[in-house]
Amino acid sequence: MARYVVQRLILMVGTLIGVLTITFLLTHVLPGSPVEVMLGHRPTQDQVAAVKHQLGLDLPLWRQYLRFLGEIAQGNFGKSFLTNQPVLQDIGQRLMATVELTTLAAICIILIGVPIGVLSAVKANSPIDHFVRSLSVAGVALPAFMLGMLLQMAFYGWLGWLPLQGRMASATLLDHRFPAVTGLFLIDSLLAGDLVAFRDVAAHIMLPLATLTLANLPLVSRTTRNLMVEALTEDYVRTAFAYGLPRRNVYFRYALKATLIPLLTVIGLTYGYLLGGAVVAEYVFDWPGIGGYVVRAITESDYPAAVGVTLFLASAYLTINLIVDLLYFLVDPRLRSS
Amino acid sequence: MGVATTAPTGQPGGVFVPQAGNAVMTDNLLEIRDLHVEFPGLERTVKAVRGCTLFVAKGEVMGLVGESGSGKSITALACLGLVPPPGRVTGSIRLDGHEVVGALDADNERLRGGVAAMIFQNPGKALNPFFTIGRQLTDVIVNVRRIQQAAARGIAIAALTEVRIADPDRAMHKYPHQLSGGQLQRVMIAMALACKPKLVIADEPTTALDVTIQAQVIVLLRDLAREHGLTVLFITHDLGVVGSVCDRLAVMYAGRVMESGSVDGLLASPAHPYTASLLRAVPMLGRGRTELMQIPGTVPNMAAPPPGCAFHPRCPSAGPSCASEVPAMRETNGGRSIACHHPLPAPAGSSEDVGTLAS
Amino acid sequence: MTAEVVNVAVSAARKVTTTVRLLHFTKHNVLFVVGCSLFLAIVLAAIFAPLIAPYDPTAINFLDKLMPPGRQHLMGANDLGQDIFSQVLYGARTSLMVGVVVISLAMAIGVPIGLVAGYFGGHLDTALMRISDVFLAFPPLLLPIAITAALGTGLFNAMMALAVSWFPWYSRIVRGAVMRINNELYISAARAMGVGSVRIMLRHALPNSLTPIIVQGSMDFGYAILAAASLSFIGIGAQPPTPEWGLMAALSRTRFIDNWWTVTFPGLAIFVTVLAVNLVGDGIRDTLDPKQQ
Numbered sequence: 001m002a003r004y005v006v007q008r009l010i011l012m013v014g015t016l017i018g019v020l021t022i023t024f025l026l027t028h029v030l031p032g033s034p035v036e037v038m039l040g041h042r043p044t045q046d047q048v049a050a051v052k053h054q055l056g057l058d059l060p061l062w063r064q065y066l067r068f069l070g071e072i073a074q075g076n077f078g079k080s081f082l083t084n085q086p087v088l089q090d091i092g093q094r095l096m097a098t099v100e101l102t103t104l105a106a107i108c109i110i111l112i113g114v115p116i117g118v119l120s121a122v123k124a125n126s127p128i129d130h131f132v133r134s135l136s137v138a139g140v141a142l143p144a145f146m147l148g149m150l151l152q153m154a155f156y157g158w159l160g161w162l163p164l165q166g167r168m169a170s171a172t173l174l175d176h177r178f179p180a181v182t183g184l185f186l187i188d189s190l191l192a193g194d195l196v197a198f199r200d201v202a203a204h205i206m207l208p209l210a211t212l213t214l215a216n217l218p219l220v221s222r223t224t225r226n227l228m229v230e231a232l233t234e235d236y237v238r239t240a241f242a243y244g245l246p247r248r249n250v251y252f253r254y255a256l257k258a259t260l261i262p263l264l265t266v267i268g269l270t271y272g273y274l275l276g277g278a279v280v281a282e283y284v285f286d287w288p289g290i291g292g293y294v295v296r297a298i299t300e301s302d303y304p305a306a307v308g309v310t311l312f313l314a315s316a317y318l319t320i321n322l323i324v325d326l327l328y329f330l331v332d333p334r335l336r337s338s
Numbered sequence: 339m340g341v342a343t344t345a346p347t348g349q350p351g352g353v354f355v356p357q358a359g360n361a362v363m364t365d366n367l368l369e370i371r372d373l374h375v376e377f378p379g380l381e382r383t384v385k386a387v388r389g390c391t392l393f394v395a396k397g398e399v400m401g402l403v404g405e406s407g408s409g410k411s412i413t414a415l416a417c418l419g420l421v422p423p424p425g426r427v428t429g430s431i432r433l434d435g436h437e438v439v440g441a442l443d444a445d446n447e448r449l450r451g452g453v454a455a456m457i458f459q460n461p462g463k464a465l466n467p468f469f470t471i472g473r474q475l476t477d478v479i480v481n482v483r484r485i486q487q488a489a490a491r492g493i494a495i496a497a498l499t500e501v502r503i504a505d506p507d508r509a510m511h512k513y514p515h516q517l518s519g520g521q522l523q524r525v526m527i528a529m530a531l532a533c534k535p536k537l538v539i540a541d542e543p544t545t546a547l548d549v550t551i552q553a554q555v556i557v558l559l560r561d562l563a564r565e566h567g568l569t570v571l572f573i574t575h576d577l578g579v580v581g582s583v584c585d586r587l588a589v590m591y592a593g594r595v596m597e598s599g600s601v602d603g604l605l606a607s608p609a610h611p612y613t614a615s616l617l618r619a620v621p622m623l624g625r626g627r628t629e630l631m632q633i634p635g636t637v638p639n640m641a642a643p644p645p646g647c648a649f650h651p652r653c654p655s656a657g658p659s660c661a662s663e664v665p666a667m668r669e670t671n672g673g674r675s676i677a678c679h680h681p682l683p684a685p686a687g688s689s690e691d692v693g694t695l696a697s
Numbered sequence: 698m699t700a701e702v703v704n705v706a707v708s709a710a711r712k713v714t715t716t717v718r719l720l721h722f723t724k725h726n727v728l729f730v731v732g733c734s735l736f737l738a739i740v741l742a743a744i745f746a747p748l749i750a751p752y753d754p755t756a757i758n759f760l761d762k763l764m765p766p767g768r769q770h771l772m773g774a775n776d777l778g779q780d781i782f783s784q785v786l787y788g789a790r791t792s793l794m795v796g797v798v799v800i801s802l803a804m805a806i807g808v809p810i811g812l813v814a815g816y817f818g819g820h821l822d823t824a825l826m827r828i829s830d831v832f833l834a835f836p837p838l839l840l841p842i843a844i845t846a847a848l849g850t851g852l853f854n855a856m857m858a859l860a861v862s863w864f865p866w867y868s869r870i871v872r873g874a875v876m877r878i879n880n881e882l883y884i885s886a887a888r889a890m891g892v893g894s895v896r897i898m899l900r901h902a903l904p905n906s907l908t909p910i911i912v913q914g915s916m917d918f919g920y921a922i923l924a925a926a927s928l929s930f931i932g933i934g935a936q937p938p939t940p941e942w943g944l945m946a947a948l949s950r951t952r953f954i955d956n957w958w959t960v961t962f963p964g965l966a967i968f969v970t971v972l973a974v975n976l977v978g979d980g981i982r983d984t985l986d987p988k989q990q
Contacts, residue, residue, distance in 0.1 A: 014827065015827075015830055015831055015834045016834075018827070018828065018830070018831030018834070019831055019834055019835070021831075022831060022832075023843065026843055026844060026846075026847035137728075137972070137975060137976070137979070138968075138972060140919075140971075140975060141919065141923075141967075141968050141969075141971035141972035141975055142964075142967075142968050142971075143923050143926055143927055143930075143943070143964070143967055143968075143971075144927070145926075145927060145930045145931075145943070145946065146946065146960070146964035146967065146968070149946065149950075149953060149960050149964070150961070150964070152954065153953065153954060153957055153960075153961075156954065157954040157955065157957075164954070234463070235458060235460060235463040235464045236463065236464055236465055236466040236467070238420065238422075238458070238464070239456075239458060239464045239465065239466075240466070241420060241450070242418060242420055242450055242451075242455075242456045242458075243450055243451040243455070243478045243481065243482060243529070243533070244447045244448065244449075244450035244451045244452070244481060244482060245477065245478070245481055246447075246481070254466055254469075257466075257468040257469075258466075258467075258468060272836040272837060273836070273837055275836040275839070276836040276837040276838035276839055277838070279838060279839070279842065279931070280838070280927050280930065280931060283930075283931050294839075294842065295842070295931050295932070295933075298842060298843070298845075298846035298933065299846075299850075299931075299932050299933065301846075306843065306846060310835075310839060310843050313835075313836055313839055314834050314835050314836070314839070317834065317835065317836045318834050331468070332467075332468065333467070333468060333470075333513045333515070334467055334513070334515050
């Protein structure tokens with residue numbers, strides 16, 4: 001098994017280099033010069049030349065590439081044009097906001113989607129099953145941004161229960177500052193014992209959380225359902241029933257374990273969708289996370305930032321997939337022996 | 339699960355009703371009466387079991403023989419209320435006095451394992467690959483015998499020892515894929531034994547195993563049955579096996595029992611043409627170079643079985659009434675029952691003498 | 698749909714009432730029929746948009762600014778006074794085109810790569826698959842965003858970006874199908890007879906992989922429309938004045954809370970279209986590959 005891990009890590013590094021290369025090509029080969037962006041309008045020839053030299057743009061392409069790889073290896077992702085801070089620092093400041101949102105969404109999706117899928121499978125072809133499947137089909141057709149806006153219209157515009165956007169109301173932020181221990185505001189406000197701040201943070205995270213959860217729920221519940229239906233036809237499930245084991249145990253322990261491997265794959269994929277979906281959700285809700293950072297970096301041609309964040313997100317996604325693959329070993333004893 | 343009817347409906351020909359005062363009736367552990375199982379589908383309904391009647395007395399090993407599609411496995415599942423949806427079960431199955439057909443699943447759950455334990459055909463697939471066999475055994479034992487985990491473990495190891503698994507302690511920690519087919523079937527038998535059931539239903543327990551292993555498992559089953567005084571319903575399509583294990587035999591065709599009686603009697607002088615054809619078709623060593631007799635025709639389509647006696651299109655003794663009237667199950671002297679309009683004459687004289695070699 | 702048409706023609710010849718057969722088919726495939734009907738309606742709306750649309754979708758009219766849905770504007774007007782109904786109709790053209798273009802392009806890139814990788818195997822295969830893996834390493838939407846950003850915003854570039862991000866799926870499908878038949882005897886026979894590789898790939902490998910490609914394509918059609926709309930929404934895809942449903946939602950972001958129609962109707966249009974396409978795709982998949990669900 002250790003050999004497998006090493007193999008996968010090597011593969012991952014190779015893939016990351018590929019990702020780096022593509023990102024490099026995108027930013028350096030295609031038209032659109034970062035120089036103009038940096039210098040604003042009508043720079044002089046000398047200014048342009050100076051900046052070009054500084055950025056290394058006057059070197060031949062392959063040398064730029066090597067320099068690029070070298071810098072990345074050292075952890076130097078460059079400086080953002082817009083914030084003038086190192087990109088890594090920008091990412092650090094905004095990372096936890098996204099982590100809080102996507103992790104909570106992932107938990108909600110699993111806690112809601114899997115039992116629904118199991119229920120749907122156990123009562124296959126019953127009205128409940130048809131209802132759940134219809135919801136799944138419909139849910140996939142609704143774009144996430146639309147869902148977010150509908151929620152805003154309903155809960156902010158019409159009912160006035162929840163705030164429109166942002167992570168905290170600025171008024172609350174001023175009066176209730178709490179130390180950022182983990183960067184996860186829900187936890188930090190509780191740690192500081194500040195209930196007013198906690199309620200505010202919770203209220204703000206509700207809608208983006210609901211959007212991300214509902215947008216990705218159908219896939220998980222549908223996959224769980226289909227996998228469970230197949231698992232329930234297995235002979236060993238029949239054996240469990242033949243010895244009178246209680247139904248709930250059979251479903252959630254014996255049958256579900258069989259679905260775990262493909263289900264883990266889907267969960268890994270879902271986390272990927274969440275990372276991608278966070279981009280849209282953060283845009284809709286003005287959430288100060290990485291997603292919003294990427295969009296702004298790209299629309300404003302902030303190349304270092306765009307490159308940095310893309311690399312970061314791709315690495316995160318690859319790492320998640322690697323973890324999922326390693327979890328297979330935990331779940332399926334048949335893999336361990338080989 | 340099904341609608342319980344105490345009186346049979348629909349089938350012309352009636353049902354085998356034992357005489358009052360017949361000793362067989364009071365000592366029966368399993369009584370199947372006119373069992374019907376059908377699977378309604380979108381376009382047609384498959385009638386897997388069409389009036390099966392069978393009695394298994396306490397302590398005996400009853401063999402249930404039939405080709406694929408004869409309905410024997412479904413009958414076995416029905417005994418424990420395990421017929422999968424959309425199956426509809428009608429008729430009566432009395433297991434140790436409890437009526438299974440039409441009962442609540444919760445009631446049937448109490449019978450499973452403790453009263454009747456089932457052994458399935460393909461042990462590699464019948465055991466969960468994600469759990470150790472120790473875990474699967476103890477889960478079942480804890481649930482059926484209602485004891486603590488620690489005690490269950492001891493019982494599991496004892497059961498594994500009884501089925502002659504080497505090093506049972508280590509085996510408990512193994513996963514199914516680490517054991518051979520023969521060992522896995524022993525594990526299944528151990529699982530059944532550990533529940534201390536009254537009836538063991540073995541559904542083709544050796545079909546998926548190599549021939550040499552088959553013999554071992556069969557011998558094991560036979561010895562264990564004798565030792566523990568178990569009643570066994572042994573289902574198989576292999577006639578060659580029943581001789582060494584079973585006391586009595588029932589032959590099923592197209593969802594009905596065609597003939598039943600003592601093993602020796604049936605094998606020596608079958609009264610039903612189908613049983614006779616089956617015996618002729620089985621190649622047995624030591625019988626001399628006789629030609630293998632095929633049964634002409636094919637197994638009937640269970641969605642549209644032939645009218646009257648289902649075997650009549652292929653029956654060498656078929657007569658005019660066979661195509662229209664379903665033969666009723668009749669009991670004859672010597673514990674033989676037969677459902678046929680033209681039973682074969684016994685070699686030693688009249689049909690009344692069939693089965694003088696009582697079990 | 699073609700199969701049904703053939704069936705109907707044949708049965709007419711047999712004097713069986715076509716209505717009866719259609720009803721029977723509908724009863725067993727309700728969702729598929731609903732999806733097809735919806736899709737047909739959308740296609741017709743797109744084709745006849747110039748005839749149906751009451752206004753020019755780009756016509757600005759400040760007098761009608763933010764008028765709620767009513768007799769003058771069926772679906773209301775946005776804050777430039779443009780008729781939303783007309784925009785939705787023309788947006789159908791855009792979205793359908795997006796679906797077709799993205800899927801076709803992704804197939805055009807992915808299928809040849811998959812054919813070559815599967816047929817020749819060996820190092821070429823490994824190299825091609827590793828490259829594909831890199832594309833799959835990006836979380837969905839991120840690569841299209843990055844590519845579009847590099848190429849410049851605009852619907853055309855967004856479509857290119859989506860196609861380039863998705864071709865790996867088709868390569869894998871085709872490669873799998875090709876590898877499955879690679880060991881078949883008739884392939885070796887063809888090679889021995891001197892039939893060129895290209896001909897073998899086109900005549901044998903390609904038809905074999907057609908079914909899963911069609912299934913995948915029908916499922917991706919809807920997703921392409923969704924992705925393009927999302928890209929337009931964040932400002933990277935379609936730019937004004939292109940009529941695109943996601944763009945419509947983006948342009949109304951400042952006003953939508955009190956003017957629900959500006960965002961709801963384009964959103965509904967996306968929903969109905971993607972739903973219809975997915976239902977059709979599910980039906981196709983159920984027919985061609987019933988074991989997948």
